[in-house]
Amino acid sequence: xxxxxxxxxxxxxxxxxxxxxxxxxxxxxxxxxxxxxxxxxxxxxxxxxxxxxxxxxxxxxxxxxxxxxxxxxxxxxxxxxxxxxxxxxxxxxxxxxxxxxxxxxxxxxxxxxxxxxxx
Numbered sequence: 143x144x145x146x147x148x149x150x151x152x153x154x155x156x157x158x159x160x161x162x163x164x165x166x167x168x169x170x171x172x173x174x175x176x177x178x179x180x181x182x183x184x185x186x187x188x189x190x191x192x193x194x195x196x197x198x199x200x201x202x203x204x205x206x207x208x209x210x211x212x213x214x215x216x217x218x219x220x221x222x223x224x225x226x227x228x229x230x231x232x233x234x235x236x237x238x239x240x241x242x243x244x245x246x247x248x249x250x251x252x253x254x255x256x257x258x259x260x261x
Contacts, residue, residue, distance in 0.1 A: 157226030164229045175228050184225070187218040 152160075167173035168181055191214055200207035 151227055152230045154223070156230060157223060160226050160230050160233070161222065163233075164225065167229070173229060173232060175232055176225050180221070180225070184218065184221050187214050187221070191215050191218065 164173065164176065165181065168176050168178060191211055196207060196210060198207045198210045200211075
């Protein structure tokens with residue numbers, strides 16, 4: 143985890159706390175830096191690590207049975223770290239929510255909402 147962290151980048155705790163915002167942003171199509179397929183792979187890896195069912199069972203193979211869990215866990219940690227860092231960088235580049243135009247109007251015109259300043 144330490145080697146995967148970008149020097150001068152966000153703290154690991156900030157990356158972890160960004161994940162609950164990343165998932166809805168990907169599913170809604172607002173964030174395109176991560177695909178739905180990659181999210182599915184990450185969820186599958188987390189389920190595999192948490193599941194008692196293993197490809198190489200520890201009860202039969204002993205320490206060798208832990209190798210598949212360790213490999214999946216290492217990939218999962220790296221994927222979460224890289225996706226979280228990219229998402230935080232994307233969030234920092236975006237303008238604040240109140241400065242973003244609302245493009246819900248007809249013919250691509252911004253929708254005027256009560257409270258907006260029209261100049």
